[in-house]
Amino acid sequence: MPKAxxxxxxxCMGCRGCQVICKEWNDRPAExxxxxxxxxxxxxxxxxxxxxxxxxxxxxxxxxxxxRCLHCTDASCVNVCPTGSMHHEVVEITGGGGExxxxxxxxxxxxxxxxxxxxxxxxxxxxxxxxxxxGPDPELNPIYSVNGxxxxxxxxxxRVQNGYEPACAKTxxxxxxxxxxxxxxLASARDRVAYLKSNGFPEAYIYGETELGGLxxxxxxTKRASELGLPDAPEVATSSVLMQWxxxxxxxGAVAAVPFWLLFRRRRRLEEEQSKVGGEQR
Amino acid sequence: MTWGPLIYLYLWLAGMxxxxxMAAFLVDRFTGGGNKxxxxxxxxxxxxxxxxxxxxxxxxxxxxxxxxHLMGRFYIVSPMSMGTWILLLWVxxxxxxxxxxxxxxxxxxxxxxxxxxxxxxxxxxxLVLSAFIMSYTGVLLATSNQxxxxxxxLLPALFVTSAVSTGVALLVLTSLVTERRYKKTxxxxxxxxxxxxxxxxxxxxxxxxxxxxxxxxGATASESLRLLIIGTLAAPFWxxxxxxxxxxxxxxxxxxxxxxxxxxxxxxRMALASTTIVVLGGLVLRAVITIGGQL
Numbered sequence: 001m002p003k004a005x006x007x008x009x010x011x012c013m014g015c016r017g018c019q020v021i022c023k024e025w026n027d028r029p030a031e032x033x034x035x036x037x038x039x040x041x042x043x044x045x046x047x048x049x050x051x052x053x054x055x056x057x058x059x060x061x062x063x064x065x066x067x068r069c070l071h072c073t074d075a076s077c078v079n080v081c082p083t084g085s086m087h088h089e090v091v092e093i094t095g096g097g098g099e100x101x102x103x104x105x106x107x108x109x110x111x112x113x114x115x116x117x118x119x120x121x122x123x124x125x126x127x128x129x130x131x132x133x134x135g136p137d138p139e140l141n142p143i144y145s146v147n148g149x150x151x152x153x154x155x156x157x158x159r160v161q162n163g164y165e166p167a168c169a170k171t172x173x174x175x176x177x178x179x180x181x182x183x184x185x186l187a188s189a190r191d192r193v194a195y196l197k198s199n200g201f202p203e204a205y206i207y208g209e210t211e212l213g214g215l216x217x218x219x220x221x222t223k224r225a226s227e228l229g230l231p232d233a234p235e236v237a238t239s240s241v242l243m244q245w246x247x248x249x250x251x252x253g254a255v256a257a258v259p260f261w262l263l264f265r266r267r268r269r270l271e272e273e274q275s276k277v278g279g280e281q282r
Numbered sequence: 283m284t285w286g287p288l289i290y291l292y293l294w295l296a297g298m299x300x301x302x303x304m305a306a307f308l309v310d311r312f313t314g315g316g317n318k319x320x321x322x323x324x325x326x327x328x329x330x331x332x333x334x335x336x337x338x339x340x341x342x343x344x345x346x347x348x349x350x351h352l353m354g355r356f357y358i359v360s361p362m363s364m365g366t367w368i369l370l371l372w373v374x375x376x377x378x379x380x381x382x383x384x385x386x387x388x389x390x391x392x393x394x395x396x397x398x399x400x401x402x403x404x405x406x407x408x409l410v411l412s413a414f415i416m417s418y419t420g421v422l423l424a425t426s427n428q429x430x431x432x433x434x435x436l437l438p439a440l441f442v443t444s445a446v447s448t449g450v451a452l453l454v455l456t457s458l459v460t461e462r463r464y465k466k467t468x469x470x471x472x473x474x475x476x477x478x479x480x481x482x483x484x485x486x487x488x489x490x491x492x493x494x495x496x497x498x499x500g501a502t503a504s505e506s507l508r509l510l511i512i513g514t515l516a517a518p519f520w521x522x523x524x525x526x527x528x529x530x531x532x533x534x535x536x537x538x539x540x541x542x543x544x545x546x547x548x549x550x551r552m553a554l555a556s557t558t559i560v561v562l563g564g565l566v567l568r569a570v571i572t573i574g575g576q577l
Contacts, residue, residue: 073437075426082362083351111351112344114284115362118576121427127284127344148344237426240435244424248417249440251491255446256308258487259480264312267476 003093003100003160004182004218005169006189007066010196010204011176011229014053014064015037018168018177022051022068025156025167045130047151051168054229065228066168066177069124069153070208071103071216077125077150078103085109086116086150088155097163098181101216102155110149114136117150119237121212122230125152139251153214158266182214196222212236283576288342290572293419294448294565295335296369297441299328301449301541302413303376306407309473318467321384321405324453327377332415336369361425364419371409378404416445419568421458428575433503436495437571442565443491447484450477451531451560458543458554471542478543478553479558485528492524515574523570524554529565531556 022028029050031134033042038055045052045067056063076084085106105125114127127150156166164170165179178185189206196204201222208215211234219230227231253279306324310317340349340466353370358364386394420438423431431437453514454477457468469477510519534556543553 080360080362080425082357082360084355084357084368085351091335108350109351110345111348113342113362114344115360115426118423118426118428118431148346231427235427237432240432241359241361241421241425243435244361244421244438245417247424247435248442249413250419251439251442252304252416252446253485254414255443255484256304259483260305260308260312262346263476263480263483264309268313 006185012064017171021167021171033044047073047126050153073213074236077120080119107146107149111150121234284427288338290568292335292338297419297445298448299331300412301445306448315443321377361421375408389505416442431575434498443488448564450481455557485532523567531559
C-alpha cells in the first residue's frame, strides 16, 4: 500500500513550523524578502522555499493552507519534461514499511529549461539561478539542489526512505499534516469531513483523492479550492496536446489554401484560361 | 519570470523561418516552379534565424553545458522534446537543400536532373517540418497551466498565421532591399505585389483567430480575457498587438493593394514600412503573450 500525506486545513493554525523545518531539513537558504502587508512570508514559493503557508483572511476568520508540490499521479511536470529528469520515483521504505511514489527531479540531468514550472497546475515548481541556491555537493547527494535546476518539495525522500515521516508532518504542532497509508488517511479524512460538515463547515471536502489521478499530498479543505489558491478542477498540462498540434497544423493548411492558393494558383489558372479564350477568338 | 526575452525572441525567429519557407515553397509550386530564387532566399534566411533561435534557447537554460540532454530521448507528449527534434530536422533539411542547389551547378546535366528529384522530395519534407515548427512555437506555450496560453486550443493557430505573415513580410522586405541595393531580382514585381496582398489576408486571418480566441476565453476563462483586454496587459495588447502589429500594417497593405510595390516612391515606402512593422509586430505579439501568461 502506498504512503501519502494528508493536510487538514481546518486544523492548521498558521504557525509556519512546517515552513521553517522544511528550510532546516532540506538546507534551503533564506531569501531576501519584503513586507507585503500580510503575515505571509516570503511572498511566494520559490526554488529555495519549497513549503509556504498561505493566509486567507475572511470575515472574523483565518484559513491557512500550506502550499507545496502535491506529488500528482498524472504529473504535468513529468509529462512536459523534455529530458526525463522530472520523474516518478517509487521508493521502498526500509524495514518493510511499504512504498511511496515521489515526483522527483534528477538535479544532475535537469537542463533548467523551466517547462515544468510553466506546466504545474499548482505553481509548485520553480527554477532560479543564483548564488544562494547552491546546495551540498550534488555528486554526493543528487536529490539536493543544483543551481539552475528546477526545484520543489522532494517529500523528504531521505527521511521517508529510512522510515521517518517528512519533516513538516513531524513538526506540525496541531497534527494538521499527517503521513501514513493512503487508504487509512482517506478513511480518516472522510470521518473528519463528515464531522466538519456538521460543525460549521458545510463546504468541507477532500481535495486530491481523485484529482490528477490522485495526489500524493491531499487536503481536507473547508472552502472551495479556488478560494484557497488551488484550481477547482486541475488539469494535466498535456491533456490537450494533440488538439494543440492539430490547431497549428490546421491553421497551416488554411493559410496555404486561402491566401496562397487563391492569389497564386487560382489567379494563374484564370489568367491561363483567359489567354486561351483570347487566343481562340483571335 | 521563468521565460523571458530569450524565449519570445526564439519563438519569433523560429516561427519566421518556418513561415518564410512555407510561403516561398507555396508560391514556387503554385506558379509551376518558377520562383526558385524566392525559395532559396527563404532557406538562406531561415537557417541563420533558426540557428540563432536555438542558441538563444540554449542560453535560457539553467545548465547551458547540458543542453545535449534534450537529444537523449524522444518524448512525444513533451512539446519541447518534439520541438527539439523538429528544429534539428528542419535545419538539417535546409542545409541539405543548400548543398543540393550548390551541387546542381557543378555536376553534369544528367546528374543535375536526378538531383532535382531529391531536391523536390527534401523541400516537400521541409514544408511539412515548417508547418510543425510554426505550430510548435504555439504548442510549447499552450501545453502548460498558465492563463492565456492554455485556456484555449487557438494559440498554435494564432502563432502559425503570425509566423507565415512575418515570413512573407521578411521575404518581401529582403527582396525589395536586395533589388534596390544590389540590383538583384529575387522575385518579379508581380509576385512581390501578390505576396504583400497575401500578407494583408494573413493579417485579417490573424485578427479572426484573435477574435475567436477572445470569445473562447470569455466563455471558459474570463479572468484571462479581462487581464488581456482591460487588465494589466490592456495597453501592450491594444497598442502593441492590435494597433501596431496588425491594424497599421493592414491599412498600409490595403492601400497598396493591386499596385506594383516599386511603382512609385510612396508605394515603395509603404511596402517597406508595412513589411518592417509586420516583422517587428510578430515579436511584439509573442512578447505580450509570453509575458502575459506569467503575470
